[in-house]
Amino acid sequence: MPGRVPTSDALARTLARAFAPRFALLLLAVVVARVGRLAERRLPEPWGDAVGDVLAAALVAVLVLVVRPRTRALTAGLVGFALCAAFEVSRLTPLPQDLAERWPALDPLLGAAFSPAGLLWAAVGAVVGVAAGVAVVRAVSRGRPRGGHHT
Template sequence: MPGPARVPAAWSRALAPRLALLLLALVVARVGRLAEHRLPEPFGDPLGDVLAAALVVVLVLVVRPRTRVLTAGLVGFALCAAVELLRLTPLPLALAERWPALSPALGAAFSPAGLLWSAVGAALGAVAGAAVARAVSPPGPPGRRGRRAGGSHHT
């Protein structure tokens, strides 16, 4: 009788950070939604913006776990800033009318403070994502741990 199926080491190295980052993304998304809907002003919306940006960064790392932390943070901030700046146009309202599910992501009004909160969230998301990915990544050969989220130097 064959023994239990074993996951090849390469799969374990590739899947562990991605699964941990996905779990982090789910937690950040849930806490962000609770913050926006349950916390009073002036705390709810800014914390929601911070956690939304952190979520975007963590999702970048889920999709590309070997992305450099700084790159993931910059991409996350750029996406959030683009959405914030898009609120200066009538497009978000038109999209939300056509697809109501997009309304929470697009928001309604531009907020200059939203750009600041997005930058804070992107930085926190990058730090948290890198820490989680590094914590679950199996150690590689000595001297090979880099500054990528998954702790590998592969390009």
């Protein structure tokens, strides 16, 4: 007998299993981005920049998990840190200033000077982002039925 055609219920469960972690991570990314922007604008210095740097790196780590939800936590954290560290080190070159002059809308993102503390905050943020991402994926995975019918 040929393979069975999945019912709409089975298809819905399969899609939910496939996309629920990614959707939850995307929501987490939106929240992290919004809180990071608020922190940079509303907290006094030096706290605003520090919290903003932590949450920017957390956002990058979470976005790695959005793109590939099954990425190992260590890998996602290392990628998040590496990207943020590269960005921070790029501030030692004229590239960010050139880009900000060419596209003024990028100035708030690119305008800051290099800060060694930014590398530390990026490491902290990568750990925070991965921890939050893993917790969200586990919570979503625990909340879904593993098969069968439920009422």
